[in-house]
Amino acid sequence: MSALSEYVHNIKDTVSTIFEGMAVTASHFMRKPYTVQYPDRMPVRVQDTLPFRYRGILEVDLEICTGCLACERACPIDCIVIVADKDPQTRQLLLSQFDIDIAKCMYCGLCSEPCPTGSIHHTTEFEGADYSLESLIRRFVKDPVMAYKPKKGPETDSRIAPILNRGMTYLDQWAQPGGAKPAEEEPA
């Protein structure tokens, strides 16, 4: 290639490549940004988009807690502290403390597996940032409450029934690796 033709070729190359490059960037300029503006400018809360079995921060429904201490025993790092005593007068189990230290919790889910009623369960909540370790301890018992006693038949108390229903659904889903599917969706 002679020097002059190389010179002209270089100029042509420069102009045409810059032309194409500018066209590509101009096309990008008209596209919608990919950015997800978490957390305050989301179309829906992220928590609402997560699956039911998502292992977020633990929560306890005290209304259906039987006080069996199965979760406390299951916890490999002892982040659950439960104090349950027999009330000498009513001869019933009285829960006076139910603390979960979220700072210690490793979200293994071993506590929610043995729970007979699905009282202790993971939520889809994951935003736990706080200013001190102390405030990360979730204290579920404000005033001592009676432990729940499972009944023979279906639950009759209209206040407790939906909570128990939810807990049992949670347990069902937890027991099956793919999550419990409605019967009609089972493969034939």
Next chain:
Amino acid sequence: MQTLIQNLIASGAFGKNPRWDLAAAITVLVMSAVVFLGVAFPFAGIVSWVERRVWARIQSRVGPNRVGPQGFLQWLADGVKNVCKEDIIPDEADARLFKLAPYLVMLAFILPWAVMPFSSSLILADLNVGILYMTAVTALTVVGLLMAGWASNDKWSLIGGIRSAAQIVSYEIPAGLSIFPVVLMTGTLSMQGIIRGQGWAPQHWFLFANPFTFVAANILYISALAEGNRTPFDLPEAESELVAGFATEYSGMRYLFFYMAEWGNLYIIGAIITTLFLGGWQFPHVTNSVVAMNVLQLITFNVKVLFLVFVSMWIRATLPRVRIDQLMTVCWKYFVPISFVNMIGTAVWVAIWPDGNAAMGYIMFAGMIAFGAVFIQRVIYYLRRSRMEVYFNPTI
């Protein structure tokens, strides 16, 4: 500006019997101050926000959008942050020169505003060597940058300063030579004179006067970007090699001064190109009111300048940084010879058609429209190929 004041005096704005010299002088001073403080500095700040938003959109991001409506006050927040920062002067630095350097760079940014032709009467000083003055004072930047690099007493700063000196001095030559064709055609160096030599219609702009001026305009724009340390040529502050180049040792407001000058220089680059090649403030004569015409001209001028500012952001988001030897190759092997060809070509052209070739203007303008059409077609091709949602709304 003087013309405006004289027009105002003649039209009786200062009273029937104009003995209001003091008022006139104060008006000039206040308007100068308004131009400097009310236009130049906020422009530099706002451009930094616009630039970040434009890059962000080109990179499919959102950019700063939290401070104020759509992040518009981001530049104020950055400014306040930098003012509050500690001003560190290294022990080993030459303190006096170190402190002086940012002001010299700012000076080189402020001085060109004196001959900025905003409209037919809105110009602080219509020097008869306007464009020469413009190129001369913008080249002052090199003194400030070299001083900053030397006074910092730091290898990175020094290399950055030397690189910027080499770059600015080299690119002054094609830039100066590219101004020549226009001066040949108008026979004047005055900013207003050059603008008056053009018409409002694109085919009467010097950009389309002949093929040589078209090439000259492109060379001048690229050289001006190189002189302003803009991205394809931002070697003096190449962060992968030199940290921040000449500004490495600077902090706080002094650091910001360099970047304010860099962003503000975008307007000056755009103004030079607009004045020389894009018809400046020329607007069809639609009204006899002097004030209304001036406002229209001001808007015309700023639309053209801001378009060029946008193009420079677009280029910055598109092109990667060139190597130092490539930078010098582009300047000395390509721009300088082509500029000489332009100069001689324009001289021959002017000798053949002393009043310009009217047909050529139309042909070149038509060619430019065809070029633009091909470009838009390519953009549509890339948009279709990506199958992405098209989103023209600047807010998100």
